[in-house]
Amino acid sequence: MNIRRMHADDFPAFWPTFHHIIQAQDSYAYDPHLSEAQARALWCELPQETWLAEEDGVLLGSYFIKPNAAGPGGHVCNCGYMVAPAARGKGVAAALCAHSQQRGRELGYLAMQFNAVVASNSVAVALWKKLGFAEVGRVPGAYRHPSLGLVDCLIMHQWLQAPVAAAAAKPLTASAPLIARKNIEAVVSRKRKNS
Secondary structure (H helix, E strand, O other): OEEEEOOHHHHHHHHHHHHHHHHHOOOOOOOOOOOHHHHHHHHHHOOOEEEEEEEOOEEEEEEEEEEOOOHHHOOEEEEEEEEOHHHOOOOHHHHHHHHHHHHHHHOOOOEEEEEEEEOOOHHHHHHHHHOOOEEEEEEEEEEEEOOOEEEEEEEEEEEOOOOOOOOOOOOOEOOEOOOOHHHHHHHHHOOOOOO
């Protein structure tokens, strides 16, 4: 298996995989009606880098890497992975994730975070845990699954490097879980009761 950077002319070979996955609506919160051009922009143009796995000229899967947030949150990266249906169960996702973790370190990220792992996607959840990710948050009913209805989304996190200074983010503890960016405003702006 060879993992290399994805170029614009590689995307047509990846499009059937991308289209199949978003049509299933069981793992990604992407509009299932995205055009190929919209998908290419989302997967290849917006991220910092996009990579693919191939074997004997056959595209097996792909991942992107990008900052999870800007400014003070820019030391944490986010990735997305898609594997061709015919290549599942062959270690492609694990190889892509291992590659992305190494690439994240090379790019200077301290941690990797997945913001919305669909809890019913048990294969992905088990793989991410096997690869060292911890479940640090759960958003109830955040994903509308076509057959299961509303299911939870998991926030999963892994340190890629030790924090470099005392002011850097501290390791997770049971009493200090991470929260999703969308929930931060609700937490910090909530009116406090007078005691």
